[in-house]
Amino acid sequence: MTQQPETIAERLQGAFDSLTRAERQLADSLLQNYPVSGLASITQVAKAAEVSTPTVVRMVQKLGFSGFPDFQNALRRELEAQISDPISKHDTWVESAPDAHILNRFTDAVMGNIRQTLTQIDPEQFDRACEMLAETDHSVMVVGGRITRALADYFFMHMQVARPGVTHIQSMSNAWVHYLLEIKPGDIVVIFDVRRYENSTLRMAKMAREKGARIILFTDQWRSPVHEFADVTFCGRITVPSAWDSSATLMLIIEAMIAQVQEHTWDITRQRMEELEGMFDRTRFFRKFT
Template sequence: MAQADLTIAERIQNHLDKKLTRAERQLAHAILENYPASGLGPLSALARSAEVSGPTVLRMVQKLGLSGYPEFQAALREELSAKAQNPIAKYDTRAEGLPSDHVLNRFTEAVTDNIRHSLAQIEPEAFDAACALIADPSRGVHIVGGRISHTIAEYLYLHMQVIRPGVSHIQSTSNTWPHHLLDALAGDVFVIFDMRRYENNTLKLAEMAHDRGAKIILFTDQWRSPVHALADICLSSRIVVPSAWDSLVTPMLLVETMISAVQDILWQDTRHRMEVLEDMFDQTKLFRKFT
């Protein structure tokens, strides 16, 4: 993917621990801590908050492939605008230059590019740590999604409910999730899905779970939900496709991989649970038998 197609956060992640000095890494972490708002103020304010010099800010901006601080801020403002786009605005934006080839080809190409780029950004150690947290039988696991992402949250829940005990699916509406928080213990895991048009209810839930000592695993997009500031592990995916809607293909890939990984960690116990469950299915005649 071309450098110009990357978000500022993605460019920073590409450079962390590789091409940045100690002071520049300190600046990078300061930017990511309150992204993208941290870079929207004056250069002097950013340098002061990161406890680095003005020239350090300029050097790092240039390492990110930008001509200077004004271009850096313009890119951040464009990202901020993209975060807030509703489906109608997204359709109007992409309709201006539609390629002539078939939508199947265009959509598949976009999804494939999203997957490739997202996997390049995710640290295997962070993914493994997320799976280990979810597989820990001493921790309760609570899964929650938003207006659209609740579908992928429920998909994860249905599988985890088979794989291990102590899993709950939380509806994102604020009149239901306080009941789940009531029983949540310090060290429990909250798996939260929050994609752009980030939901206030989801952020409030994350804040309250964090205050109770919960671990938070966040599935989000390339711009990152505000929940990322509270998350122990943040798994970001690119979601833009030629549509008025964003794509959940890449988050779903991560979810299905996570299901497989957690199943492998807990296989002996999971196998027993699956055998008991299959016996229940047979008794209730839920599935049709052909033999």
């Protein structure tokens, strides 16, 4: 199975424990506005992190690069991948497409994405997010973007059954600001945002954070700028042999999360499910075979 290379952000996170204090300070600085923060001159990068230029050189070498120019070349390739549109992504895949059938190539890519994503997920962070979502004394708001609104809708539908106080902020609505009126300190906002990150989503995250909301972010391997305001971030790898990105990895994470939240809230969830089924029966919503 072909394994996709790690992003520099993933390398930084993986190597964090082995870095010196100054190198950790540099890593934090680079991740704050990643990947743009690493594209300035070496002097500017060092100054922004309040470290020396030799510290920058040493850390990029620890990450496996021959030097700072090599490090920046890798960052530029990542940035190009982030902003590439569906047509250019398709052309890239066509030029390098293997002879194997698309079903095999696509499955291979998705399984590789899942494997690599799972190595990056901290189980304690996952458990923390589930516990946050199970706090029924706090409301939950869910929002997605142009593409990820399908994931947001799926997550919302299940979470709404599991617990009360869940709202779906319609991503295409120009009235999303109105939802901010309802946010109270401690409430949770679940945000889905992948590359070609949406400006309105970033603004909403910032404003929600200012009101005391806690944010759970689902994003890609390059990390949405919303990461700056998130309490918990899940990065799913999304690249596949297609003009479109894959949602399979993020879907895996949210389905596992739905299952865990239901375990935490099962007494409430069971009662809500029974009541919902009773209403379905009364409305004859589903066809029954007797």
